[in-house]
Amino acid sequence: MKPTFRALLAGTAMVLAGGTANAETLRLLTWGGYAPEDVIAAFEAEYPDIDVEVTLSNNEEMIAKLRATGGTGFDLAQPSHDRVYAAQLEYNIYKPLDLSQINTDAMTPNLLEGVKANTTIEGEVYSVPHQWGTSGVMANMKEAPEVAGWNDLCDEQYAGRTSMRLRRTILLGTAYGMGMDPFALYADPEGYQDMLDQVTEKLIACKSVIKTYWSGGDDLSALMLSGEVVVSETWDSTAFKLYGENPDIVFVPPETGALAWIDTFTIPRGGEADDAAYKWINFVLRPEITKMMSASTGAIAAVPNGIDLMPDDKKAAISAAFDQEDLDNLKFFANIPPGIEDMEGLALERIKAAN
Amino acid sequence: MSRDAGRLSLILLFTPFALWILLLIILPQIGIGYVSIREKVGINTYEYGFKNYFDFITEPVYRNTLLRTAWMSILVTALALVIGFPIAWYIAKIARERSRAALFLMCLIPLWVSDLVRAYGWIVLLRETGVISMTLVKWGIISQPIEMLYNDMTVIIGLVYTVILFMIVPLVSTLQGMDDALLEAGYNLGGSRVTVFRRIIVPYAMPGIVAGCIITFMLTAGSYLTPILLGGKNSSWFTEQIYNQFITRYNWESGSAFGVSLLVFTSFVVWAGLRLTGQSLATTVAKE
Numbered sequence: 001m002k003p004t005f006r007a008l009l010a011g012t013a014m015v016l017a018g019g020t021a022n023a024e025t026l027r028l029l030t031w032g033g034y035a036p037e038d039v040i041a042a043f044e045a046e047y048p049d050i051d052v053e054v055t056l057s058n059n060e061e062m063i064a065k066l067r068a069t070g071g072t073g074f075d076l077a078q079p080s081h082d083r084v085y086a087a088q089l090e091y092n093i094y095k096p097l098d099l100s101q102i103n104t105d106a107m108t109p110n111l112l113e114g115v116k117a118n119t120t121i122e123g124e125v126y127s128v129p130h131q132w133g134t135s136g137v138m139a140n141m142k143e144a145p146e147v148a149g150w151n152d153l154c155d156e157q158y159a160g161r162t163s164m165r166l167r168r169t170i171l172l173g174t175a176y177g178m179g180m181d182p183f184a185l186y187a188d189p190e191g192y193q194d195m196l197d198q199v200t201e202k203l204i205a206c207k208s209v210i211k212t213y214w215s216g217g218d219d220l221s222a223l224m225l226s227g228e229v230v231v232s233e234t235w236d237s238t239a240f241k242l243y244g245e246n247p248d249i250v251f252v253p254p255e256t257g258a259l260a261w262i263d264t265f266t267i268p269r270g271g272e273a274d275d276a277a278y279k280w281i282n283f284v285l286r287p288e289i290t291k292m293m294s295a296s297t298g299a300i301a302a303v304p305n306g307i308d309l310m311p312d313d314k315k316a317a318i319s320a321a322f323d324q325e326d327l328d329n330l331k332f333f334a335n336i337p338p339g340i341e342d343m344e345g346l347a348l349e350r351i352k353a354a355n
Numbered sequence: 356m357s358r359d360a361g362r363l364s365l366i367l368l369f370t371p372f373a374l375w376i377l378l379l380i381i382l383p384q385i386g387i388g389y390v391s392i393r394e395k396v397g398i399n400t401y402e403y404g405f406k407n408y409f410d411f412i413t414e415p416v417y418r419n420t421l422l423r424t425a426w427m428s429i430l431v432t433a434l435a436l437v438i439g440f441p442i443a444w445y446i447a448k449i450a451r452e453r454s455r456a457a458l459f460l461m462c463l464i465p466l467w468v469s470d471l472v473r474a475y476g477w478i479v480l481l482r483e484t485g486v487i488s489m490t491l492v493k494w495g496i497i498s499q500p501i502e503m504l505y506n507d508m509t510v511i512i513g514l515v516y517t518v519i520l521f522m523i524v525p526l527v528s529t530l531q532g533m534d535d536a537l538l539e540a541g542y543n544l545g546g547s548r549v550t551v552f553r554r555i556i557v558p559y560a561m562p563g564i565v566a567g568c569i570i571t572f573m574l575t576a577g578s579y580l581t582p583i584l585l586g587g588k589n590s591s592w593f594t595e596q597i598y599n600q601f602i603t604r605y606n607w608e609s610g611s612a613f614g615v616s617l618l619v620f621t622s623f624v625v626w627a628g629l630r631l632t633g634q635s636l637a638t639t640v641a642k643e
Contacts, residue, residue, distance in 0.1 A: 060602045067605070090398050090605075167603070212505040212587050226484040338398055345604035346414075353416045353591050
């Protein structure tokens with residue numbers, strides 16, 4: 001009995017050891033669409049010893065997951081550029097990047113510098129850019145041709161036919177629509193609370209105009225395509241997708257400037273496959289892979305000719321939406337100081353609970 | 356020797372249960388309770404106290420949402436009982452032996468599909484451009500499509516649909532044990548249908564009613580997906596607030612306080628419900 005048992009144990013140990021030595025696993029924590037099957041297949045074909053595992057998430061859940069595990073469990077995360085600094089300061093969930101391992105020459109210089117500036121703590125850089133896009137308004141041009149900005153979401157003439165996502169983006173957009181500059185108020189908590197109170201009042205009054213709050217891209221697509229909603233807050237990528245199905249639905253960069261985000265590459269503190277992570281970063285920034293990636297995400301790659309690398313239908317949607325003036329007027333999300341999200345959270349709950 | 360073996364087998368049998376209770380129920384609750392009395396005073400600095408609970412009580416948004424959730428859960432429980440009782444009665448007493456299993460299975464089938472898919476099923480049916488609205492327009496019963504989604508009524512319908520099985524199963528199992536002779540005796544003694552129902556059937560079915568009500572109430576008050584997906588711009592649900600505290604506000608301390616409050620409050624509602632109806636767990640659920 002005993003020798004058999006020992007042999008079994010040894011066999012198991014060998015299988016386990018062999019398993020870890022041969023195949024490295026790259027555990028990605030990313031957004032829906034950011035790890036399409038064809039890109040993973042191409043990556044695994046080039047690096048046969050790396051297995052890619054994908055977990056889909058969003059900004060808030062990425063931070064919550066990594067906070068709960070102390071930054072372990074994943075090897076590469078993709079939070080937005082404004083969500084790295086405070087999370088790192090408070091929860092210490094990421095580790096600095098080794099920029100010499102990353103082909104930063106492939107990235108758009110101003111986006112790279114912007115993300116670096118946002119995510120440098122004590123001289124260490126934590127993130128580099130991957131894809132960027134904007135939040136703004138989308139409108140069905142047949143029914144709502146005059147839509148120009150955030151304020152149209154609360155316009156009585158579209159009563160019962162507008163929608164928004166009840167998250168921080170709409171608070172910021174509404175503030176811009178009311179002529180305030182939320183990013184300038186970040187440093188002044190009292191001023192920011194005052195702004196939030198005004199925005200809360202406006203959005204509560206707005207509830208009679210709104211049909212419902214959407215919660216995800218699929219939800220929003222169904223509302224727009226069925227014609228139940230004609231004006232909505234949106235991510236531009238969702239609007240670009242819908243443009244392919246109904247060219248009346250276009251993305252309208254608000255006159256006060258579309259809010260721009262950059263999704264980054266950031267390595268969790270407990271990541272166990274840094275080499276594989278760097279390989280993935282460099283791999284997906286190659287022009288031919290970028291094209292496949294952008295077709296799936298609908299967002300624009302942070303490479304110099306990112307827009308040219310979009311599929312044709314998305315390129316048409318982008319040129320229908322943006323002109324150079326809109327692009328110059330983009331408002332990039334500023335780093336969120338600790339504590340701001342708690343204030344915004346209470347404002348959002350007050351809006352949701354009001355009648 | 357044999358006594359030792361008996362004790363050993365008892366311990367072995369009991370261990371998985373004890374581990375389950377300890378590791379998955381008691382320890383997490385203690386953890387949540389511990390986090391809930393931590394107050395955040397700055398980055399990575401904490402003090403201990405009951406500020407989180409104080410904030411919960413003083414902010415009307417949270418208080419009202421909890422009361423609203425409890426009230427709607429009670430409504431759902433009552434509806435599930437009213438709708439579920441005749442179904443259970445039919446399965447247990449009227450249906451023939453052979454069709455009983457089939458009927459029971461038909462009640463179970465919706466449970467094989469995930470909550471999410473069931474909620475989307477309701478969305479497809481009830482939305483403004485959905486199946487019901489469009490059919491009514493086509494038949495000329497209404498002239499304009501109507502929106503049946505995104506209100507409290509939809510949430511209640513969806514929840515009743517989700518939890519009704521947990522009402523039916525305990526009811527069927529208690530009613531099946533009832534001897535039909537009891538009913539005959541009741542009628543023979545001159546009881547009307549109402550009297551027989553009130554004096555014989557309900558008291559006999561009480562263990563099933565109490566068990567079913569407690570399960571459906573707890574499931575409803577703790578549900579997350581259905582209220583979020585079917586609810587509209589005004590339907591807040593307390594579990595959503597807990598999610599918001601943990602995930603969007605990074606405020607685990609106050610989220611934990613909310614979690615403890617939900618547990619305490621729902622337990623209180625169950626206790627009050629038992630008290631008001633003059634029942635106790637010992638004479639109903641735990642009855643021999």
